[in-house]
Amino acid sequence: MASTEKRKVIEARHLQKTFGDFTAVEDVSFELHGGECLGLLGPNGAGKTSTVRMVYGFSPMTSGSLHIFGKDMRAHWRDIKYGIGVCQQENNLDPDLTVLQNLEVFASYFDIPRKEAARHALELLEFMGLEHRVDSRVTELSGGMMRRVVIARALINRPELLILDEPTTGLDPQSRHQVWDRLELLRSQGLSILLTTHYMDEAARLCDRLIIIDRGKVLVEGPPSSLVKEHVGRDVVEVREPGRELRGLVMELGLRHEDLEHRMIIYGSEEDRLFDRFSSIYCGGNCLLRTATLEDVFLVLTGRELRE
Ligand SMILES: Nc1ncnc2c1ncn2[C@@H]1O[C@H](COP(=O)(O)OP(=O)(O)O)[C@@H](O)[C@H]1O
Ligand SMILES: [Mg+2]
Numbered sequence: 001m002a003s004t005e006k007r008k009v010i011e012a013r014h015l016q017k018t019f020g021d022f023t024a025v026e027d028v029s030f031e032l033h034g035g036e037c038l039g040l041l042g043p044n045g046a047g048k049t050s051t052v053r054m055v056y057g058f059s060p061m062t063s064g065s066l067h068i069f070g071k072d073m074r075a076h077w078r079d080i081k082y083g084i085g086v087c088q089q090e091n092n093l094d095p096d097l098t099v100l101q102n103l104e105v106f107a108s109y110f111d112i113p114r115k116e117a118a119r120h121a122l123e124l125l126e127f128m129g130l131e132h133r134v135d136s137r138v139t140e141l142s143g144g145m146m147r148r149v150v151i152a153r154a155l156i157n158r159p160e161l162l163i164l165d166e167p168t169t170g171l172d173p174q175s176r177h178q179v180w181d182r183l184e185l186l187r188s189q190g191l192s193i194l195l196t197t198h199y200m201d202e203a204a205r206l207c208d209r210l211i212i213i214d215r216g217k218v219l220v221e222g223p224p225s226s227l228v229k230e231h232v233g234r235d236v237v238e239v240r241e242p243g244r245e246l247r248g249l250v251m252e253l254g255l256r257h258e259d260l261e262h263r264m265i266i267y268g269s270e271e272d273r274l275f276d277r278f279s280s281i282y283c284g285g286n287c288l289l290r291t292a293t294l295e296d297v298f299l300v301l302t303g304r305e306l307r308e
Contacts, residue, residue: 012065
């Protein structure tokens with residue numbers, strides 16, 4: 001339904017978060033519409049967690065305004081929280097409880113009757129492929145299983161909005177794909193999703209729209225494919241040990257590029273015919289042509305220095 005799609009699930013304006021003199025989030029604004037998956041993408045320390053913590057009411061905003069489901073967060077937090085499911089970055093399952101008990105205890109915070117809670121918890125655990133582990137202690141589970149329990153737990157109150165902070169960080173490839181598959185299914189069922197990630201493949205696969213943030217500010221916003229087209233183009237040529245002539249031509253043609261001394265990365269559109277132009281004449285076997293990706297956008301916008 002078009003009208004539902006347009007509904008603003010989150011409207012965040014000029015969010016700011018300071019810790020003493022340090023500003024973790026300087027100015028972040030965004031909207032999330034019903035049924036959409038919006039990704040907050042950014043390097044370590046960009047302010048992703050600080051932003052989503054304000055959105056799910058874990059940490060108060062220093063300034064800015066936040067409306068969720070059309071309601072002002074400051075005035076209606078109690079109502080709003082009933083419609084949100086949250087997977088925090090760190091695993092916060094209760095290690096003394098079984099998988100099922102973790103969900104049941106959580107359900108009690110939402111005043112869900114016990115019988116209904118148990119039934120729904122089992123359904124959700126099955127949905128997350130954990131039906132064989134309902135009675136296991138949480139400490140016996142693998143990292144991937146724990147993450148799936150956290151997601152199942154976040155769904156116990158049948159939220160309209162699911163917020164996930166780095167849902168697959170640290171998981172092995174099989175577990176990541178399994179989580180992605182479930183999140184895609186949830187999205188196709190109409191759930192609105194806000195997620196943070198620093199994995200480009202995750203962002204490109206799951207998100208309808210992305211906001212790239214760094215140092216507490218929004219750098220760019222748009223659908224993954226538009227961001228790639230707009231900020232890097234279609235083709236990328238990487239040249240090992242570029243020579244003077246090649247550098248000269250790149251400058252002369254005014255092509256977007258990065259010169260990393262021992263490697264040069266040149267960005268262009270289809271019409272630039274980068275590979276034809278460069279490969280035979282200037283770089284022998286040292287040229288690699290590939291399609292531009294979100295990772296190129298990310299590195300172009302946030303730079304290459306390490307963020308530890
Ligand atoms: N409670 C806190 N006190 C002081 N600084 C914090 C606190 N939480 C986060 N920060 C700092 O704020 C910045 C943004 O952190 P965070 O939001 O966790 O980034 P991200 O999730 O994008 O990696 C980092 O420099 C971090 O060290
Ligand atoms: Mg974080």
